Amino acid sequence: MRHFTLVFSLLIKLLHLCGGDVSDFSPCLNYFYRAWPPAGISGTAICQRYENRYHFATLYSRERRSPWLSAYIYSPPHGKRPKSVWKYEPQLANSHSDGNMVPFPPPEKVDQNVVESQAVELDYINSSYTRGHLSPSLHHADILDRNATFTLTNIVPQRARSNSGPWAGLEASVSKSLAAYCLGEAHVVTGVIPYESERWLKGENRVAIPEYLWSAYCCRNHTQNLPKILADRYPTFAAIGRNDPESSEEIVPVDRQKKKAELGYDVRTMALPTLEMYLTQRYGGPVSVFHKQCAGT
Numbered sequence: 622m623r624h625f626t627l628v629f630s631l632l633i634k635l636l637h638l639c640g641g642d643v644s645d646f647s648p649c650l651n652y653f654y655r656a657w658p659p660a661g662i663s664g665t666a667i668c669q670r671y672e673n674r675y676h677f678a679t680l681y682s683r684e685r686r687s688p689w690l691s692a693y694i695y696s697p698p699h700g701k702r703p704k705s706v707w708k709y710e711p712q713l714a715n716s717h718s719d720g721n722m723v724p725f726p727p728p729e730k731v732d733q734n735v736v737e738s739q740a741v742e743l744d745y746i747n748s749s750y751t752r753g754h755l756s757p758s759l760h761h762a763d764i765l766d767r768n769a770t771f772t773l774t775n776i777v778p779q780r781a782r783s784n785s786g787p788w789a790g791l792e793a794s795v796s797k798s799l800a801a802y803c804l805g806e807a808h809v810v811t812g813v814i815p816y817e818s819e820r821w822l823k824g825e826n827r828v829a830i831p832e833y834l835w836s837a838y839c840c841r842n843h844t845q846n847l848p849k850i851l852a853d854r855y856p857t858f859a860a861i862g863r864n865d866p867e868s869s870e871e872i873v874p875v876d877r878q879k880k881k882a883e884l885g886y887d888v889r890t891m892a893l894p895t896l897e898m899y900l901t902q903r904y905g906g907p908v909s910v911f912h913k914q915c916a917g918t
């Protein structure tokens with residue numbers, strides 16, 4: 622019986638590796654707090670697999686050819702940022718494909734099924750947007766984890782002044798805080814808030830542009846002697862960043878005192894329930910990021 626149980630367990634794992642990477646979060650539920658994916662946002666589940674290992678999870682929009690959110694476990698980064706070798710998810714194009722993400726071939730050799738199923742490099746080339754990570758390389762230690770973040774299923778069109786400005790500052794400050802004060806696992810979810818009327822990269826109705834980016838973390842086990850300035854950032858923390866300097870200021874106000882390069886790309890930090898309120902308003906139904914708002918039970 623014990624031998625049968627071991628064999629059955631191995632078969633289940635093999636089945637997950639072969640067919641469970643798209644439309645099924647079950648192989649990678651560990652990236653969500655209490656194995657509970659965010660509720661209230663619909664999409665295609667992707668367990669992001671690279672070199673036969675899972676690295677993070679993504680909820681993808683096939684229609685918009687961009688992700689709604691990515692979820693991962695934070696770990697302090699080591700070394701330099703890896704080279705940007707961009708990859709795609711073959712199972713979005715063919716359900717029978719291997720589940721490992723694959724580096725893009727030259728643009729002229731990309732299969733049409735891939736082009737139709739997801740964003741490709743040509744979508745971003747000569748556009749006015751950069752490739753914005755939801756699960757950032759900066760928040761991972763392992764080199765394979767870091768390399769795995771360079772897949773276009775983890776990327777949204779992001780203005781350069783946001784990507785290299787206030788949003789980069791947020792990612793760095795979150796990394797510094799979690800590395801110093803989170804004693805256990807820190808579950809992070811980063812996603813987008815769409816425009817009320819969709820806008821498209823290059824105006825081609827292929828890759829949707831988000832109006833805002835948002836991020837939140839849950840760290841239940843943290844040091845008790847937090848600096849006063851961080852007292853309200855544990856166990857949860859959330860933020861929304863502007864991706865359009867012309868957006869209204871109802872969600873994120875503009876600081877007119879900021880330097881010109883960052884003007885209009887402000888990031889507003891907030892409590893988790895406030896973030897969920899804005900997500901609920903824009904998505905048209907209740908949205909919950911963490912199980913019981915990162916409660917202990």
